[in-house]
Amino acid sequence: MPDSVADLGTAGTAHLTGHRLTRQDVVDLIRRRRPGWSLESPFYNDEDLYRLDVEAIFGRHWFFVGSEPEIPEPGDYVTVEVGRWSVIVLRDDDGGVRAFHNVCRHRGSRLLSDKGGTVGNLVCPYHHWTYDTTGRLLFAESTGEGFDPSCFSLKQVHLRSISGLLFICLAPDPPEDIAEMAATVEPYLAPHALRDTKVAHQIDITEQGNWKLVMENNRECYHCGGHPELGASLFPTIGYRPEDIGPSRRAAYERFLKIDAEMTEIWEREGLPYRQVDRLIDRPTGFLVERTPLDKAGESMTRDAKAACKRLLGDFAQPRLGRQGLHMQPNNWNHLLGDHVVTFSVLPLTPTTSRLRTTWLVHKDAVEGVDYDVENLVSVWRATNAQDAAFVAEAQIGAASPAYEPGPYSPTESWVENFVTWYLQRLSAHLGA
Template identity: 30%
Template sequence: MNSIKELLNHQQEDWSLDQRFYKDMSIFDLEKHNIFYNSWIFIGHESQIPNKGDFFVYKLLDEEIIVLRNKENKVKAFFNVCRHRGSRVCLEEKGNTSRFTCPYHSWTYNLDGKLLAAKSLREGIEKSELGLHPCNIESASGMLLINLSDNPESLKNLQSDLKEPFEMFGFKDLKVAAHKNYPIASNWKLAVENYQECYHCGPAHPEYSLSHSLKIEDEPGFDEAQEKMMKNLDSCGLKDIEVNKDFSNKDPDQEQYAYSRYALFDGYMTGSKDGKPLAPLLGGIKEFNQGCSDFNIGPVSYFLAYCDHIVGYIFTPTSQDQCQCDIYWLVNKDAEENKDYDKEKLMWLWDVTTYADETIIVNNQKGVNSIKYQSGPYTDKEHSTRRFIKWYLSELKSYAL
């Protein structure tokens, strides 16, 4: 097969991807520009830039984005590229400033991206036309999302349909208690495919499997656990809401998103080692109801919301055969470390689970690299992975054919 078109037409439905999808640089180039530069991606929380002049720099493949709070208290984002000769303008990862000065020739920009000073600029060239390139950024109840496209899909339906779930958990009133980056030596799709299914949870994640009922999804006992959890939603300050607008169900011209809730096993109120609470209750939640919620935003940003904290998972490539998982642990903004929560205990479950996943994913990549690798059939327990792959192939077809 000499072309991407032939490869796409040859791909068998509900089977794992052909080897070339994981190794071909021309396919990765399509993914980079048409998926990662064209999707809304979670990059942090407004609480990370609480004051005017606060900023941080987010990196996505070849691009760097300066995220800041300007003098009008508005969150803005700009490409970290000087309009003179292209140098990086900001070399610090985070900080507070009233302006950005390029280290190359001292072109200086304000917090609205406008060019303030440029020595020896020729007559007739307007500084007003040489501001930093803006990047699309929106806050979804405090959760910061960026999109590098010139024509991004809308977040209007997402903001409307997820308004109640966001309010239930008090997303606006969260803060980042911890953040950790996990490099993974694999193609990014293998990491996302792994996250989408719990077929592997029993053998690979004994810690997770002690508390999370998804381990037995489609097995006896799951429906019973769900029914028990759903009975006390109202008394706990939660609502019975399910939203399914992700992957193949997404609306045209709208970014994809989803929300659902499932049960934890008896004795577990949250994602802790002993099942006991880890932090103060979130938002309007009145008491623990032995459940947790899944949020999906875009193709690579996922959130697991317990009653007392939220874990955000974001998968992005760093190259064709390397990716990373960024995890954010969020708690109520008024919670105090070492008094209301212990950071090590808060991180424990998803830290140990992610390291185990890294091993699984890297071994998967090594097998995919083999001359004997062939596509295999997905099982019924991998329905979310199948939906992700179906969406992925549809996206590639829309750009490649």
Template identity: 30%
Template sequence: MTVVPFPQASSEIDPIDGLVASHRPGYGLARAFYKDPAIYDRDMERVFRRHWHCLGHANIIPNPGDFELFKIDSEAVILSRAEDGTIHAMLNVCRHRGAEVCTKPKGNAKFFVCPYHAWTYSNDGSLRAARLMPKDFDRSAHGLKKLHVRVAEGLVFICLAEKPLDFEPIAEQLRTSCGQYGWADAKVAYRQTYPVAANWKLAVENYVECYHCGPAHPEYSKTHALEQPLHMIEKLNAAMEERTCALGIEIVSADNWQTSAKGQEAIHSFRYALYDGVSSGSEDGSPVAPLMGRFTDYDGGVTSIHLGGTTFLVCYPDHGMIYRFIPKTVDTCEMELIWLVRGDAEEGRDYDLEKLIWLWKVTTEEDKKIIEHTAHGVASRYFEPGPIAPMEHNELRYIGWYLDEISRP
């Protein structure tokens, strides 16, 4: 696989490196990190082309020949299940003149035929036919450019780097978290994409902190206890873990949030309690779908996972959430939400779709407004970043991680 090389070092101080060096510890990012096209380009090279990203659940392409097209910034990726059941990810770029070979957003196909000169590719990316080319033409050397793909607990991850970060620790940590909730056998109940008129980092920073949950998300705050004083959270968490253990389930929280300097991906899984009497993430805290995985009852808790800077997962005993952050331009991004339920659950019989998606749909609609209001304010030439509050500790860590990532070629 060929990737665009990282910029070469220069004897002069790079303007972006200068901005990183001038960052004030304990404060938010300066305006340029959200508005400068050059910084956005570096984000694409050193964050999005270096790290693993979740495209969704394998259930979105369950059958041989199923495919879906994903777009990240200017790249278009075909996710396809081949005839032998294996999953492949290929760049949607013909190896002849560069035309898009996949022109539909999703479907089922044994072949992708370029509309320009009819070069024909199998759904595993191999070139099957190149009309009127010489007899000595090597088809095997001209398949679609393929990306690294890994499937862990049903989640499909891709990496655009030539040499990807080590995925094995990620697979193990997902096994001890999502694996307990049966995500490998789950199915997608619903998906929704939210276009956001803001730089992608404003969207991610909003997600990783709950300082805003009380004033901005009253519906979420009725059932989730993250804004309570530490002593109350510790008491609720202890009761949650006791219930989880009583079910014979052990879910290990693990903090491996780290930079990629040593070839490792960043992942942090942690547990937190819902309020007493709350079973799941719903409008009134009541169950919304059949129990999943090893759960035979509700433990009153949630498992949350931050992975690689753009992927965030939420596990309830009866359903799961995949949260994807997708850059589009320096000033726009998308948030995609994917709701998971048990693989054999049927809508209308086992769950009411509106009740299933209500809480996170409402919360994300509120987030979209907050993020876009922030983008408007940050666009001011007079904007100066303020201090990060103690409750925003995850945002503070995220900012440090991000600055380290874009500082290293």
């Protein structure tokens, strides 16, 4: 039985033994983390640390909740559940996007329980207090003398749309560096005209792993040998430093260099920004933006690397434009292609489960069955997500074993190190450590 915090690292059995983590326990866990090595078991299993993650990371930082095409018309909404928070993200009657706490101002009932839909007004199911799409209380029956409806609008949540990608922040004073992030990434995203797209398909899966394991898995391609479908378009050298490329990847690297030079000419000619901006650590709103070439046919992330949608995005005249990537801390990555966009969001559900939502967007005028086939569009990422979910589930089981201890990252896992570093920096800042 662990009788001190020092024993918790490899035991990961805090709650079986009745030990609750204190602030000092967490500070100690952060302090003794070895840079370049994976985290100790409690970070993936402990209930107190999970609650702290939700409060310190999701409660205080901007995170991704979806995109404008998911709520195209006035009254369209999606709900976001994270920890004890429930939030409504809604298109108002004037076409703007707003976010509200999903909590009635009468006695607190949740207003909307579906994951998405359309409303005229927001009517509480309990006693029918009715709010308009700006959150203003329009109607409440049999209220007492002197009742002032203007005092009972829905509580707003901070929201930013960055080229149509939606981010919310639950903190009263959100990190201000989102403005700089937006200014940096918008020139990269804008040519893909995300606001002129529609949802072609969306899939939610429940991963059997802590949200950080899902994110860590996304941040490396050391395991990409396990993704045969993705391998049609993604170079097997992605994430590798030139000096770490062994004989088995040499030919692919030569191919990458040749295609990268070709694509750079295209990007220059088309006026598409492509240089990597890596701001993943040392700031509250961590991000990385870049445009990279795709392998083989090089057009899209499909099984044959050819475009999945004939109607291209924005004003693009040809589909072979590489992959415009945007990776955000703490819960999001996106691939913007010439013919479609794929967005991903991870939300924590429990200490050991997470929801991964994948959304495929095509031009709003593209016609299913004529311009694109949904199966062809989604097939690579559906297969890849299933493979990743299996990797994450096994990692979770392993991280709960008494035998687990942190192991060293490969040099190709530098983005995992960046994710973990950012996470620990933010946790430390929250704890004032």
